[in-house]
Amino acid sequence: xxxxxxxxxxxxxxxxDGVESGAIIEEVMAAIVCTSICMIQTIVLLILTLLAGCGQxxxxxxxxxxxxxxxxxxxxxxxxxxxxxxxxxxxxxRIEAIEAVLSDWRSESETVSLRQAAPRVWHxxxxxxxxxxxIGHAVWESTGGAFDFACGEMTASWRRSSGLGxxxxxxxxxxxxxxxxxxxxxxxxxxxxxxxxxxxxxFGGIGKGLAADAAxxxxxxxxxxxxxxxxxxxxxxxAPPPSHTGWAIHRSNGLPTLYLSECGVxxxxxxxxxxxxxxxxxxxxxxxxMPLHADIxxxxxxxxxxxxxxxxxxxxxxxxxxxxxxxxxxxxxxxxALSKPAPACQGDSSEQ
Numbered sequence: 001x002x003x004x005x006x007x008x009x010x011x012x013x014x015x016x017d018g019v020e021s022g023a024i025i026e027e028v029m030a031a032i033v034c035t036s037i038c039m040i041q042t043i044v045l046l047i048l049t050l051l052a053g054c055g056q057x058x059x060x061x062x063x064x065x066x067x068x069x070x071x072x073x074x075x076x077x078x079x080x081x082x083x084x085x086x087x088x089x090x091x092x093x094r095i096e097a098i099e100a101v102l103s104d105w106r107s108e109s110e111t112v113s114l115r116q117a118a119p120r121v122w123h124x125x126x127x128x129x130x131x132x133x134x135i136g137h138a139v140w141e142s143t144g145g146a147f148d149f150a151c152g153e154m155t156a157s158w159r160r161s162s163g164l165g166x167x168x169x170x171x172x173x174x175x176x177x178x179x180x181x182x183x184x185x186x187x188x189x190x191x192x193x194x195x196x197x198x199x200x201x202x203f204g205g206i207g208k209g210l211a212a213d214a215a216x217x218x219x220x221x222x223x224x225x226x227x228x229x230x231x232x233x234x235x236x237x238x239a240p241p242p243s244h245t246g247w248a249i250h251r252s253n254g255l256p257t258l259y260l261s262e263c264g265v266x267x268x269x270x271x272x273x274x275x276x277x278x279x280x281x282x283x284x285x286x287x288x289x290m291p292l293h294a295d296i297x298x299x300x301x302x303x304x305x306x307x308x309x310x311x312x313x314x315x316x317x318x319x320x321x322x323x324x325x326x327x328x329x330x331x332x333x334x335x336x337a338l339s340k341p342a343p344a345c346q347g348d349s350s351e352q
Contacts, residue, residue, distance in 0.1 A: 058226065058242050063088045067095045068208055069105075070232035076219060077226040077241055087222035091215040091229065098211040101128045102203040104152055111201050115152075119196040122188070130190050132203050132210055132304075139206075139308040140182045142324070147312040148284035150181035152200025155282060172287040180284060209266055209307030212236035216303075229303075233338060235265040236303040252295070252337040263330065264303030267295055267337045268310035281314040290314060296321075299332040 058077040061084040065072055074091055078084040103109040110129050117123050125133065136149040157169055178184065181199035185192065203210070208231040215229045216236040225239040228247050237260050240246045246259035258265075268281065281290045296313040298321075300306035313321040313333060322333040 059084065060241070061085075061088070063092070065092050067092065068099050068103075068211060068231055070208070072211075072215075072232070073230040074215065074219070075228045075230075076224050078224050083222065083224070087219050087224045090222060091218045094214050094218045095211045095231065098128055098207065098214055101126055102132055102207040102210070104156075104200070104202050104204070111203065114192070114194075115198065115200050117192075117194055117198055119194045119198050122191045122193050124191050127190075128210075128214075132206060133187055133192060134189070135210070135302075135304050136203070136206050136308060137182075137185070137187045139305070139312060143309075143312040143316065143321075145180055145182055145285045146283070146315040147205060147308050148180065148182040149203055149206060150185050150199040150201055151282060151284045152181075152202035154181075154284070154287065155202045155204065156200070170288050175285075175287045182284065205268075205311040206304055206308045208232050208234040209236070209264060209303035209305070212303040213264065233267055234303050234307050235338070237261055237263050237265065249338055251297070251334070255334075255336045258299070258334075258338075260299065264300050264306040265297065265338060266300075266303060266306035266310040267297045268314050281311060283315045285315075294318075294335065295337040297334040297336060297338055299330075299334065301330040305331075 058079060059081065060075065060077050061081065062073065062075045063084075064074070072092065072095055074088050076084055076088065078087065100106065101110045104111050106112060110126055114123065114125075132149070136147070139147045140149070154174065161169060174181075178197055184195040184197075184199050186195075187193070212229040212231045212234050213236045215231075216227060216238055219225075219227045219229075220238065226241050227238040229236040235249070237247050240261045244259075246261040249258040249260055249265065251258065282288070283290060296310060296318050298306040298310045298313060300309060309321065309325065309331070316324070318333050318335065325331045325333065
C-alpha cells in the first residue's frame with residue numbers, strides 16, 4: 001500500500017503539463033520559423049521584381065507626320081520599339097480623327113456641315129466636336145469675346161487676302177448687321193443652337209491643342225506616360241523623361257528655359273503669320289485685324305486651353321490676360337515664342 005504524500009500528485013501533474021507545454025512551444029516556434037521563411041521568400045521575390053523593373057531601360061523615340069496642315073511630332077519613352085511604334089501610330093490616328101471633325105477646309109467635316117444647320121433648333125454633335133465647343137465657349141465667356149470660334153466667315157476672308165498678298169479686309173459690317181458671332185451660339189452638353197444668321201465655326205485657334213491633348217491621352221492608354229506631342233508648336237506634355245524634372249522647352253531671344261510636365265503650352269503672334277502689315281489674329285469684338293504684335297506664350301493645364309488663351313492674349317494683350325488669369329492655377333502668361341524640347345531630354349530618336 002502506497003502512502004499518499006501530500007503534494008506528490010500535484011507535482012506529477014505539473015511535470016506532465018510541462019511536457020505538453022514544451023510540445024506546444026516547439027509547434028509555435030516551428031510555425032514562426034515557417035512564417036518567417038515565407039515572409040523572407042515574399043520579400044526576396046518583391047525585391048527581385050523591383051530590380052527587374054528597374055533594369056528595364058526606357059527607350060526614346062521620335063516620330064513625325066504631316067497632320068492638320070503642319071508637322072505633328074511625337075517624342076516618347078517606351079520599353080520597346082514595338083510599343084513605341086504601336087502607341088505613336090494610334091496617337092497619329094487620333095489626331096487625324098480630330099482633324100476630320102474640326103477641319104473647316106474639308107467639305108465633309110462635321111464643322112463645315114453645320115454651316116447649313118437650321119437656326120433656332122438644337123443640333124446634336126459628336127463627342128470630339130462637343131469638347132471643342134465646350135472649351136471654346138468657356139474661353140469666349142472668360143475673355144469677354146476676345147476668343148471666338150464662331151468667326152469662320154471672317155477668318156476665311158483673311159486666307160483669301162493672304163493668298164493674294166493683300167491686306168485683310170475688316171469685317172465690321174458683319175458685327176453691325178448681326179452682332180458678335182459668339183453671341184449667336186448657345187451650348188449645352190452634346191448639342192449646339194444657332195441664332196440667325198448661322199455663323200461659321202472655325203477651330204483654328206483651339207484645334208491643334210485639342211488634338212495634341214487627345215494624342216497624349218492615347219499614348220497613356222498604351223502605357224506611355226513620358227511623352228510630348230507637338231502639333232505646329234502647340235504642345236501637350238506628359239510625365240517628365242526618365243531622370244529629368246521636366247521637358248526642357250527653349251524660348252526665343254535667350255529667355256530662360258522652361259522645365260515642364262503634365263501641362264499644355266501654346267504660342268501665338270504675328271511673327272510668322274501676317275499679310276499687308278496685319279496679323280492673322282482677328283479681334284472678334286470689332287471685326288478688325290490686329291496690327292503686328294509680339295509673340296505670347298501660354299502655359300495651361302491642357303494644350304487646348306493654352307491654344308485658345310494664346311489667341312485671346314494677342315487681342316487683349318499679355319498684361320490684361322495675365323491680370324484676368326494669372327491667379328488661376330496652372331495658367332502662366334509669358335513673353336516670346338518656344339522651340340522644341342532640349343536634345344538632352346530626347347536622346348537618340350527615330351523619325352517616321
